[in-house]
Amino acid sequence: MRNQDSQSTQAGESSGLRPLGRGWLFSAVVGLLVVVGGVAVVLCWPRSEPARDGAKSSRPESSANERTLTQDTPANPHGYLGPDACAACHAERVAEFRGTRHYLACVVPSAGHMPEGFQPGKGSFHPNGASVRFEMTEANGKFLQTAIRSTPAGEVRSTATVDLVFGSQAQTDEVYFTWHHDEISELPMSWLHPQRAWGTAGFDREGGGDFSRQTTPRCMECHNTWMDHAPGTLNQYKRDTAILGVTCEVCHGPGKEHVTFHQTHPEARSSQSVVHPGRLSRERLMDLCSQCHSNALRDRGPAFSYRPGDPLDAHVKTLTTRKPEDDHVANQTTYLRASKCFQKSDTLTCVTCHNPHQATKLSDRGVGQSACLECHQVADCGERAKLPVGVQDNCVGCHMPRGRKIQVAFETAAVSYLAPVGKWEHRIAVHPIARDEVLLAWHQSQPGADSRDEVTRLTKSLVEYWLGEAESRRTEYRFTAAMDAYRQAQLLEATPAVQEKLRAVEATQTTVEQELTRAIHRIKEGRYDEAFDLVQHVLTLKPNHAVAHGRLGTLYALRGEEELATQHWKAVLEHDPDDQYGESMRGWRDLTQGRPADALAAFERAEALEPYFAKISYHMALALTKLERWPEAIARLERLLVIDPHHVEGHFNLCQALRINHRPEEALPHARRAVELTREENLDMLATLAQTYAELEQFAEAEATARTMLKLATTRNPAMLSEIRRRLVKWRGRSTKATP
Numbered sequence: 001m002r003n004q005d006s007q008s009t010q011a012g013e014s015s016g017l018r019p020l021g022r023g024w025l026f027s028a029v030v031g032l033l034v035v036v037g038g039v040a041v042v043l044c045w046p047r048s049e050p051a052r053d054g055a056k057s058s059r060p061e062s063s064a065n066e067r068t069l070t071q072d073t074p075a076n077p078h079g080y081l082g083p084d085a086c087a088a089c090h091a092e093r094v095a096e097f098r099g100t101r102h103y104l105a106c107v108v109p110s111a112g113h114m115p116e117g118f119q120p121g122k123g124s125f126h127p128n129g130a131s132v133r134f135e136m137t138e139a140n141g142k143f144l145q146t147a148i149r150s151t152p153a154g155e156v157r158s159t160a161t162v163d164l165v166f167g168s169q170a171q172t173d174e175v176y177f178t179w180h181h182d183e184i185s186e187l188p189m190s191w192l193h194p195q196r197a198w199g200t201a202g203f204d205r206e207g208g209g210d211f212s213r214q215t216t217p218r219c220m221e222c223h224n225t226w227m228d229h230a231p232g233t234l235n236q237y238k239r240d241t242a243i244l245g246v247t248c249e250v251c252h253g254p255g256k257e258h259v260t261f262h263q264t265h266p267e268a269r270s271s272q273s274v275v276h277p278g279r280l281s282r283e284r285l286m287d288l289c290s291q292c293h294s295n296a297l298r299d300r301g302p303a304f305s306y307r308p309g310d311p312l313d314a315h316v317k318t319l320t321t322r323k324p325e326d327d328h329v330a331n332q333t334t335y336l337r338a339s340k341c342f343q344k345s346d347t348l349t350c351v352t353c354h355n356p357h358q359a360t361k362l363s364d365r366g367v368g369q370s371a372c373l374e375c376h377q378v379a380d381c382g383e384r385a386k387l388p389v390g391v392q393d394n395c396v397g398c399h400m401p402r403g404r405k406i407q408v409a410f411e412t413a414a415v416s417y418l419a420p421v422g423k424w425e426h427r428i429a430v431h432p433i434a435r436d437e438v439l440l441a442w443h444q445s446q447p448g449a450d451s452r453d454e455v456t457r458l459t460k461s462l463v464e465y466w467l468g469e470a471e472s473r474r475t476e477y478r479f480t481a482a483m484d485a486y487r488q489a490q491l492l493e494a495t496p497a498v499q500e501k502l503r504a505v506e507a508t509q510t511t512v513e514q515e516l517t518r519a520i521h522r523i524k525e526g527r528y529d530e531a532f533d534l535v536q537h538v539l540t541l542k543p544n545h546a547v548a549h550g551r552l553g554t555l556y557a558l559r560g561e562e563e564l565a566t567q568h569w570k571a572v573l574e575h576d577p578d579d580q581y582g583e584s585m586r587g588w589r590d591l592t593q594g595r596p597a598d599a600l601a602a603f604e605r606a607e608a609l610e611p612y613f614a615k616i617s618y619h620m621a622l623a624l625t626k627l628e629r630w631p632e633a634i635a636r637l638e639r640l641l642v643i644d645p646h647h648v649e650g651h652f653n654l655c656q657a658l659r660i661n662h663r664p665e666e667a668l669p670h671a672r673r674a675v676e677l678t679r680e681e682n683l684d685m686l687a688t689l690a691q692t693y694a695e696l697e698q699f700a701e702a703e704a705t706a707r708t709m710l711k712l713a714t715t716r717n718p719a720m721l722s723e724i725r726r727r728l729v730k731w732r733g734r735s736t737k738a739t740p
Contacts, residue, residue, distance in 0.1 A: 081249070083097070107244060109164075118136050134198075158208075173199070173421070183233070251277050257272075397437075403484075416506045486502040621653060648685075683720065
């Protein structure tokens with residue numbers, strides 16, 4: 001299955017052979033509005049392109065998943081070689097780098113480096129209230145996750161191999177991935193090192209199989225140097241092209257030209273054909289880190305297309321999240337840029353504190369303070385004289401406090417929503433609450449009545465602060481953020497009343513997530529009334545839930561209540577300024593109701609939010625076609641086929657648009673491709689190909705295509721047979737005349 005649009009087109013192929021000719025050409029193009037306008041397309045509009053399902057991949061599988069490739073590997077045309085190629089001349093630097101978290105960002109699992117959770121007796125987890133449980137085991141050198149689902153007919157087991165590990169040996173959380181043929185998916189269970197426990201983050205309880213979920217290109221880009229991604233898919237790659245981990249070429253650029261030059265010019269003393277990040281401008285150096293340590297989450301072009309020294313915004317769109325818990329899990333540069341230290345400096349960047357070649361942490365003794373003292377004097381700290389000597393040099397603790405923003409929450413056996421580790425605050429500033437927490441920790445370690453009194457005072461003050469934060473966040477429907485605040489209060493002073501409030505917020509968030517998941521499943525199943533009730537209930541609990549507003553708007557549209565549909569679609573952007581769903585659905589509604597200009601405007605707004613989304617480009621092309629703005633429609637279809645070269649309707653519509661504009665030579669390859677992608681089983685595509693051949697006076701090819709149609713129509717649509725025979729006779733006659 002290429003995508004849902006192609007499903008709809010193929011489902012509509014029995015509509016009959018349309019009259020051929022210029023009038024038919026135009027009606028065929030605009031008629032696709034009806035062909036692809038099924039309920040499934042309207043309701044299922046994900047943020048990212050759906051991966052192909054049900055069709056065997058045409059890409060070859062590889063049994064190996066090597067970290068690096070050799071210089072001559074033909075599967076790597078972009079010049080990536082891997083760190084072993086760098087080690088030939090930079091052995092010491094590469095050896096040092098191999099211990100960093102960047103290098104270990106993605107690895108193949110291996111014995112001795114996997115956590116204790118795979119050991120016998122430690123690898124089971126049963127999510128609360130779920131009909132599935134998981135077992136994590138090791139067998140014959142392989143690491144496995146098995147989903148065991150309870151059904152009326154008994155238990156159903158599905159085992160997946162752990163093929164890749166994110167976060168290995170980082171002592172935070174390890175996330176596991178599996179290959180399904182040449183598609184990579186995230187497995188539901190993760191190992192949380194600080195808790196020494198298994199946890200799961202938001203798996204679909206109504207799913208099936210191994211319960212894995214498709215991973216996105218941005219996820220793979222931020223954990224790997226290079227993987228050959230299949231355009232138009234969400235998670236399909238050539239496995240044997242993978243250079244795993246964030247290695248040298250992520251920051252220095254593809255190394256093939258550099259290595260080739262220095263191998264052939266060993267006398268050269270200056271580096272050639274390689275990026276030296278230290279010589280980039282500050283903005284380009286910040287972009288280098290921001291490609292993964294920011295909210296730059298939506299590609300503007302093909303995966304892995306960013307190169308060091310490029311403006312990041314030309315390749316990736318940065319989201320405008322409103323609250324910290326909505327950030328990308330590694331969003332640091334956004335907050336660093338908001339710091340006065342950054343704004344008043346011409347030189348401060350990430351590498352001021354972080355050496356990318358070494359496994360050094362900001363929390364290591366002296367690293368943070370020494371970085372601060374490059375610009376500040378000790379006397380600049382206005383609080384210093386008031387602080388105990390033991391905390392006077394803790395610049396980071398007071399000005400970059402560590403906390404849990406719960407951007408990703410794990411369910412464990414003990415906790416429903418858990419952020420396993422704290423993250424350092426990168427908005428360098430005066431944080432009074434952080435100062436009090438540093439003081440509390442110090443006084444708790446000291447003897448004497450004065451320190452005990454300070455512990456009592458500071459504890460009371462901090463509990464009041466966190467309870468106030470919790471209530472404020474709860475009233476804003478920021479439930480995960482409220483959980484964190486309640487937990488901070490509980491760590492300071494555990495009380496039954498606060499525990500009860502924490503449990504209530506957890507229960508509300510659980511209901512929101514699970515009912516929305518059920519609603520989306522009911523929509524896919526066509527059970528719209530059940531979905532309607534579920535989504536409405538979600539919005540009573542969390543009125544600012546953008547996804548719920550979007551789905552409720554669509555359900556209202558299906559009921560014919562256009563005003564309410566528009567109201568909820570508009571609410572999507574009000575609550576999530578990065579979610580294109582509402583604008584896309586308004587555009588689709590306007591398109592199917594004969595308002596192409598309004599539709600185009602809505603799709604343009606959607607594309608500004610999701611710049612590299614095939615579905616939006618396709619529907620923009622349909623609107624432009626309706627408006628007979630042919631040059632723009634053709635350009636839009638060409639862009640669509642860059643995003644997804646396998647888009648059936650893209651090829652079909654581009655062929656039709658080119659024919660209308662008297663360009664059959666250019667149309668022919670797209671007609672052929674549409675027929676190929678539909679495996680010569682779609683009569684509309686075959687009819688278009690036959691007519692394109694005829695327009696080019698290639699009557700023998702037109703006749704051969706008509707014969708294929710004749711065989712297909714015999715079982716698919718016998719009513720078309722007489723028309724096909726008539727065309728066949730006509731083209732056979734012209735083919736005979738053309739033969740010398």
